[in-house]
Amino acid sequence: xxxxxxxxxxxxxxxxxxxxxxxxxxxxxxxxxxxxxxxxxxxxxxxxxxxxxxxxxxxxxxxxxxxxxxxxxxxxxxxxxxxxxxxxxxxxxxxxxxxxxxxxxxxxxxxxxxxxxxxxxxxxxxxxxxxxxxxxxxxxxxxxxxxxxxxxxxxxxxx
Amino acid sequence: xxxxxxxxxxxxxxxxxxxxxxxxxxxxxxxxxxxxxxxxxxxxxxxxxxxxxxxxxxxxxxxxxxxxxxxxxxxxxxxxxxxxxxxxxxxxxxxxxxxxxxxxxxxxxxxxxxxxxxxxxxxxxxxxxxxxxxxxxxxxxxxxxxxxxxxxxxxxxxx
Numbered sequence: 001x002x003x004x005x006x007x008x009x010x011x012x013x014x015x016x017x018x019x020x021x022x023x024x025x026x027x028x029x030x031x032x033x034x035x036x037x038x039x040x041x042x043x044x045x046x047x048x049x050x051x052x053x054x055x056x057x058x059x060x061x062x063x064x065x066x067x068x069x070x071x072x073x074x075x076x077x078x079x080x081x082x083x084x085x086x087x088x089x090x091x092x093x094x095x096x097x098x099x100x101x102x103x104x105x106x107x108x109x110x111x112x113x114x115x116x117x118x119x120x121x122x123x124x125x126x127x128x129x130x131x132x133x134x135x136x137x138x139x140x141x142x143x144x145x146x147x148x149x150x151x152x153x154x155x156x157x158x159x
Numbered sequence: 160x161x162x163x164x165x166x167x168x169x170x171x172x173x174x175x176x177x178x179x180x181x182x183x184x185x186x187x188x189x190x191x192x193x194x195x196x197x198x199x200x201x202x203x204x205x206x207x208x209x210x211x212x213x214x215x216x217x218x219x220x221x222x223x224x225x226x227x228x229x230x231x232x233x234x235x236x237x238x239x240x241x242x243x244x245x246x247x248x249x250x251x252x253x254x255x256x257x258x259x260x261x262x263x264x265x266x267x268x269x270x271x272x273x274x275x276x277x278x279x280x281x282x283x284x285x286x287x288x289x290x291x292x293x294x295x296x297x298x299x300x301x302x303x304x305x306x307x308x309x310x311x312x313x314x315x316x317x318x
Contacts, residue, residue, distance in 0.1 A: 018235045021223040022284060023216060026291045027303055028197050030310040032212050033237040035194040037314035038187050040239055053191050057182060064180040076177040078192040080199055125181060132185045138312040143305070144186055150306035151189040153297040155196035 031154070038135045045131040046124060054079060056124055058087055062097055063113045063121050069102055070109045078159055096120055190313070197294045204290040205283060213238060215283055217246055221256055222272045222280050228261055229268045237318055255279055 023029045042053050051059075057077045065073065074084035088111065091097040096117035102110045113121070136144055182188045201212050210218075216236045224232065233243035247270065250256040255276035261269045272280070295303055 018220065018227070018231065019223040020235065021219050022288065023219055026287065027295045027307060028201065028212065028287075028291045029216060030307045031190065031194050031197060032216070033318070034310040034313040035190050036213075036237050036239075037318040038190060041314060041317070042187065053187065054195075057188060057191070060180050060182055061177065064178040068177070072177065076179065078195050080195075128185065128187075129181065132187045135314055136186045136312075138315040139186075139309055143309045143312070146302070147306050147309035148186060148189045150298055150302045151193040153295075153302070154193040155200060155294055156297040158200070159192070159196040 031151075038131075041135060042128070042131055045134075046127055049120060049124060051120075051124065054083075054087060055091060056128060058084070058091065059096060059113065059117060059121050059124075062091075062111045063118060066112050067110045069105070070099070070111055073111055091117070190310075197290075200294060201287070201290055204293075205286055208279060208283060210279075210283065213242075213246060214250060215287060217243070217250065218255060218272065218276060218280050218283075221250075221270045222277060225271050226269045228264070229258070229270055232270055250276070 039053060042056075046056070054077070058073060058079070061073050061076050062068070065076075070084060070088060071081065074081050077084075079087065088097060088099060088109075092099055095114055098112045098114055099109045100112070102108045139147065198212060201215075205215070213236070217232060217238070220232050220235050221227070224235075229243060229247060230240065233240055236243070238246065247256060247258060247268075251258055254273055257271045257273055258268045259271070261267045298306065
């Protein structure tokens, strides 16, 4: 099952003798693997609060931009509008967020964080910051900076 | 809502006047945003086949490593065991994969791709390759290579 002639460029994924076929050449696969690993670690780190990375991002943005529209928060978070609706449903059900008709545009919703939501964000921030440091502990500052710059060029102009 | 003193390091996420608070400093957030953008584009590109990136990865690995155990495929794909079970359930229901008791270890499952599964993978590969090229079109080869190397260091040794 081991390829004798690895494809070029041959990004090594591991040494278990598994044939990865075209996967190592797909940059999206490396992003996906990194994301899944950090997603699992994020959920483990914040387990007692039962929160996902996306919910955390939405909460931080709603907290920092009180009264902003759901559309603006979704765009800033990089979350599709339809996904955002169900995400805010959950946050509202758990009493972390309040959704009100916008005074400027009656068709859109303005989001505000509740006292409980604010308390949750305050508790989560140090946990998530520590999680983030853990996730990238094997990267130098230079590697981290250039990875972030490159990640921000992924799907540039389309998100 | 615009911060007068941006946090350092201040990775710029956009210029909409949204206050991103601590998010720009969290590397995981940049990975998450990139992943969500490419996830949406992947699903759009492969819409007629109704497949997720994770299902694609699993199919490619099962195709390239016939008879491998579910555990080995999950590990190679970077998918948690419990998630892998429901993922293979779906692939089996759709007749892309067959799950049989391993002859070596009766407690574990061996996975084999079906004729339909093979046909699907053959159709998907060029689509996903084109999708991947689109996603990283704004990156130079050097940026791409070093981003991949850094991504592979995320959660290194723990996945």
